[in-house]
Amino acid sequence: MPKKKLASAVATAAADPDRRATSYDVALRAGVSQSAVSRCFKPGASVSAKMRERVMRAARELGYTPNAIARSLITRRSNLIAVLLSNLTSLYYPEVLSELAEQASRRGVRILLFTLPRESDIDHVLDQVLQYQVDGVVAAVRLSPAQLATFDRRRIPVVFFNRYLRDTPVNAVCCDQFEGSRAMVSRLHAAGHRRFGVIAGPEDSVVGQERLRGALERLAELGVRDVPVIPGSYDYDSGVNGLHELVKRMRRPPDAVICGNDVMAIGCIDAARFDFGLDVPGRLSVVGFDGVGPSVWSSYRLTTVRQPLERMAEATITLLMDRVENPGLPPEKRVLSGQFVEGASAKLA
Amino acid sequence: MPKKKLASAVATAAADPDRRATSYDVALRAGVSQSAVSRCFKPGASVSAKMRERVMRAARELGYTPNAIARSLITRRSNLIAVLLSNLTSLYYPEVLSELAEQASRRGVRILLFTLPRESDIDHVLDQVLQYQVDGVVAAVRLSPAQLATFDRRRIPVVFFNRYLRDTPVNAVCCDQFEGSRAMVSRLHAAGHRRFGVIAGPEDSVVGQERLRGALERLAELGVRDVPVIPGSYDYDSGVNGLHELVKRMRRPPDAVICGNDVMAIGCIDAARFDFGLDVPGRLSVVGFDGVGPSVWSSYRLTTVRQPLERMAEATITLLMDRVENPGLPPEKRVLSGQFVEGASAKLA
Numbered sequence: 158m159p160k161k162k163l164a165s166a167v168a169t170a171a172a173d174p175d176r177r178a179t180s181y182d183v184a185l186r187a188g189v190s191q192s193a194v195s196r197c198f199k200p201g202a203s204v205s206a207k208m209r210e211r212v213m214r215a216a217r218e219l220g221y222t223p224n225a226i227a228r229s230l231i232t233r234r235s236n237l238i239a240v241l242l243s244n245l246t247s248l249y250y251p252e253v254l255s256e257l258a259e260q261a262s263r264r265g266v267r268i269l270l271f272t273l274p275r276e277s278d279i280d281h282v283l284d285q286v287l288q289y290q291v292d293g294v295v296a297a298v299r300l301s302p303a304q305l306a307t308f309d310r311r312r313i314p315v316v317f318f319n320r321y322l323r324d325t326p327v328n329a330v331c332c333d334q335f336e337g338s339r340a341m342v343s344r345l346h347a348a349g350h351r352r353f354g355v356i357a358g359p360e361d362s363v364v365g366q367e368r369l370r371g372a373l374e375r376l377a378e379l380g381v382r383d384v385p386v387i388p389g390s391y392d393y394d395s396g397v398n399g400l401h402e403l404v405k406r407m408r409r410p411p412d413a414v415i416c417g418n419d420v421m422a423i424g425c426i427d428a429a430r431f432d433f434g435l436d437v438p439g440r441l442s443v444v445g446f447d448g449v450g451p452s453v454w455s456s457y458r459l460t461t462v463r464q465p466l467e468r469m470a471e472a473t474i475t476l477l478m479d480r481v482e483n484p485g486l487p488p489e490k491r492v493l494s495g496q497f498v499e500g501a502s503a504k505l506a
Numbered sequence: 507m508p509k510k511k512l513a514s515a516v517a518t519a520a521a522d523p524d525r526r527a528t529s530y531d532v533a534l535r536a537g538v539s540q541s542a543v544s545r546c547f548k549p550g551a552s553v554s555a556k557m558r559e560r561v562m563r564a565a566r567e568l569g570y571t572p573n574a575i576a577r578s579l580i581t582r583r584s585n586l587i588a589v590l591l592s593n594l595t596s597l598y599y600p601e602v603l604s605e606l607a608e609q610a611s612r613r614g615v616r617i618l619l620f621t622l623p624r625e626s627d628i629d630h631v632l633d634q635v636l637q638y639q640v641d642g643v644v645a646a647v648r649l650s651p652a653q654l655a656t657f658d659r660r661r662i663p664v665v666f667f668n669r670y671l672r673d674t675p676v677n678a679v680c681c682d683q684f685e686g687s688r689a690m691v692s693r694l695h696a697a698g699h700r701r702f703g704v705i706a707g708p709e710d711s712v713v714g715q716e717r718l719r720g721a722l723e724r725l726a727e728l729g730v731r732d733v734p735v736i737p738g739s740y741d742y743d744s745g746v747n748g749l750h751e752l753v754k755r756m757r758r759p760p761d762a763v764i765c766g767n768d769v770m771a772i773g774c775i776d777a778a779r780f781d782f783g784l785d786v787p788g789r790l791s792v793v794g795f796d797g798v799g800p801s802v803w804s805s806y807r808l809t810t811v812r813q814p815l816e817r818m819a820e821a822t823i824t825l826l827m828d829r830v831e832n833p834g835l836p837p838e839k840r841v842l843s844g845q846f847v848e849g850a851s852a853k854l855a
Contacts (some may be wrong), residue, residue: 197639220659222636236639237618248799251600258621267634268619269586272607285616287571288547288588310569389547393803448599454742455776456805 168292178219187215194249198223222314236266238418238477241282241298243273248420248449249391250297256470257295264478266292272410275300280304296320299363314480316473319464320363326488327363328480330473334364334446337495338371341415341444344497347377350413350442355386356399356425358417362391365417368446372415389421396424397432403432410441419445419452419461425465426457426502452500460503462495469493481492527568536564538790547572548614562620583619585615587826588640590631590647592622597769597798598740599646605819606644613827615641622647629653631796636660642826645669648712663829665822668813669712675837677829679822683713683795686811686844690764690793693846695728697855699762699791704735705748705774705780707766711740714766717795721764738770745773746781753782759790760850768794768801768810775851791852801849818842 184191189212196202201252213379216257240257242250258268269289271282279298286294287307294308297318302325309314314328321329345353356429369386376384387402389395396416404410410433416422422445429435429443437443438460445452448463452465472491480486499505529547533540538561545551546561563593565571576741589606591599607617618638620631628647635643636656643657646667651674657664663677670678694702704721707714718735725733726789736751738744745765753759759782771794778792786792787809794801821840829835848854 222633222660238827248597251603254619255598258619262621267638270603270607270617270619272604272611284571289616393799429806450742451800454772455746455780466793496676 170241178216178221180221180223183212183215183221184218186219187211192206195401196221208445234292234481235290237269237289237291238266238293238295239271239286239289241271241273241279241286242296242494243298248451249418250445252449252466253470256466257473260470263475266478287313295473295477299361312484314477314484316477316480318469318473321490325492328476328488329490330469330476331490331492332462332464332469332495333492334367334495335371337446337497338368338415339375340497341446341460341462342372342375342379343504344443345413345415345444345503346376346381348442348504350504351381352407352413353381354400354403354407354409354411354414355383355384356389356396356403356414356416356421358421359386359390360388362417365391368417390418391418391420391426393420393424396421396426397428398424400425400428401432410435411442413442413444416443416445417497419447419449419459421445422459422461422502423451425455426459438502438504444503446495448496450499452498458501459498460500460505461498463498464495465493513677527565527570529570529572531562531568532561534639535568536561536650544572577781583641583830584639586618586638586640588617588618588620588635588638588643590620590622590628590635590643590645591782592647598767598796601798601815602646602819605815606667606822609819609823610826614618615827620790636662637809640829644822648710661833663826663833665829667818667822670732670839676839677825677837678839679813679818679825680839680841681813681818681844682841683716683844684720686719686780686795686835686846687764688724689846690811690819691721691728692794693854694762694764694791694793694852695725697791697853700730700854702733703749703752703755703756703760703763704733705738705745705752705763705765705770706735707737707746709737711766713742717766740767742769742773742776744768745775746777747773749777750781759784761789762793764793768796768798768808770794771799771808771810771851782835786851787853793852795844797845797847801847807850809849809854810847811815812847813844814842817853824841 180191180194184194193208194212196204196210238261242254261268265378269285269291273279273282279300283304291313294313294315295318296315299320302322317327317329319331322329355371355377373384385403385406387399389399399421401413414425416425422443425436425443429437429441435441443459445459448461452459453462476489529540529543533543536567542557543561545553546558567777576613586609591603610617618640622631628649632653640662640757643662643664644667645664648669651671654664666676666678668680684785702725706718722733734755736748738748748770749763766772771792774792775786778786778790784790794808794810797810800807801810826836
């Protein structure tokens with residue numbers, strides 16, 4: 158965009174009497190300086206209650222609202238952060254989004270939402286993310302090193318949520334999927350389970366692959382091998398179909414099914430009860446991961462690993478905004494342990 | 507904001523060689539006009555595949571991305587729409603948001619998300635919504651006539667999702683809550699139910715109050731009066747506690763409980779089974795409203811009214827964007843009927 162055209166548009170917008178009062182008008186009417194007006198509208202700025210009241214009254218009378226977009230051209234801060242999510246209709250990501258929105262709002266920034274049908278569809282929206290001049294990005298989807306470099310070149314900090322890149326230093330906040338899965342396997346094995354089956358997350362889910370790797374590695378250490386793994390899509394039907402597949406492959410039902418998330422565990426429990434007449438946990442132990450709302454419903458009472466979502470969201474926004482304000486900070490990963498929840502869907506020693 | 511300061515900031519941003527290539531640079535390199543470059547980056551604009559390829563190659567080589575924010579000062583279009591939601595952690599609104607995001611993305615606009623702890627907290631974010639110069643607003647929360655007038659004065663169209671104002675002409679897309687509740691009552695009554703109880707949505711939920719009104723009005727027409735109504739908060743625990751309250755007030759269990767949404771119906775079913783040992787639907791019929799994902803899980807198989815969310819989201823974005831492009835259009839309400847789902851949680855004739 159040529160600067161003359163833009164500057165003239167800005168001038169026109171500013172001169173249009175119909176359009177909006179300026180901070181200058183407000184300052185005149187309130188009898189204060191223009192910078193006092195700015196401070197009153199800046200989230201978190203220090204200003205006396207009396208001053209704020211005076212300015213706000215003048216602003217109301219004139220119908221003035223600061224133009225956050227025009228301001229962003231001066232401050233180079235849009236106060237927008239992009240949140241990249243896939244799978245919003247799962248039960249987990251809405252909880253993540255809600256926590257992120259809450260934490261962002263406390264910092265005076267707003268969330269611009271980018272939802273992808275699948276994690277791997279990121280290329281379709283990357284261009285859009287850049288166009289909106291966001292201050293930073295929370296990526297709860299996989300990004301390639303090349304995609305990450307695109308943000309780097311524009312000095313837009315990125316914090317990964319529950320994933321990271323193996324050989325590239327990045328900012329990330331993760332629940333320890335690997336450790337959580339290993340601990341779950343240890344508990345099930347100690348309680349006497351030996352015939353294990355796994356219903357895993359999709360292959361393009363980093364989180365799901367970490368959980369799978371943790372479970373299989375620990376099982377192997379304990380001498381349990383050739384564990385059948387059925388890939389799922391994190392939804393209820395994957396849990397139902399997963400158990401059917403496991404029973405088919407193993408010829409008889411397993412005694413413990415490790416599911417890649419809670420919703421698949423719920424589907425697996427329903428299939429055990431309604432399709433196979435198997436008591437859970439009497440005949441079959443089923444465990445999940447996440448600690449979503451329905452995991453505590455009386456019909457399920459899942460044995461699971463709960464992710465500390467609120468703390469994870471807080472850490473994510475903190476890491477991100479620290480880097481928006483101070484781009485020189487080195488990459489940092491924060492790994493939070495999940496909380497083992499001893500529900501009633503698994504026999505434990 | 508004084509126009510000189512803004513114009514000079516724009517000029518600085520445009521002149522910074524480090525910062526970004528302009529559309530002029532891309533046009534030069536691709537050997538096309540600057541307006542051709544603009545068209546290639548405008549969602550939905552007509553441009554030949556050959557032209558697009560040529561421009562995109564040049565843009566890639568120069569690391570050019572259009573600045574959506576600067577452009578919005580010229581076009582007076584930010585291509586942002588605000589979505590105001592409360593209760594994101596319920597099971598229903600994430601599905602709404604996901605459908606809205608999908609439909610918005612097809613129109614080339616992005617969603618700026620505003621989540622409120624309660625519907626009535628709108629005043630806290632209204633100012634923020636105005637500052638971001640959004641093109642339009644989808645309100646899935648209650649707005650007062652005064653709040654609506656604030657948007658009107660700034661010529662920002664608003665479409666209500668599942669609510670409206672009774673005495674003010676507004677744009678709205680609604681599922682017919684009233685009709686859906688009446689039809690549900692008729693079916694339950696025809697099947698012989700006479701001892702009704704209601705677990706209703708919160709008092710500040712317009713949707714919940716419509717559903718309640720529909721149910722009570724139809725019950726009264728059928729000669730069923732003095733129906734106990736327990737207010738809930740749309741969550742699982744409200745369903746559990748609601749049934750406990752009903753049993754206490756009615757001295758013995760009702761034969762049908764009408765719940766203000768599916769999640770409360772799920773809580774009510776679990777309480778019936780696990781706390782009172784009542785078979786559902788053998789001893790107690792429980793019905794919901796919404797048709798959320800878990801309503802079809804085998805443990806519940808809810809009898810409910812499913813809202814046609816996809817069609818509602820499409821209608822919402824269509825109404826909104828039509829008014830962004832043509833502000834003179836008169837207010838319009840679209841009321842879509844819910845779909846009766848005969849699950850297995852109620853005895854029906």
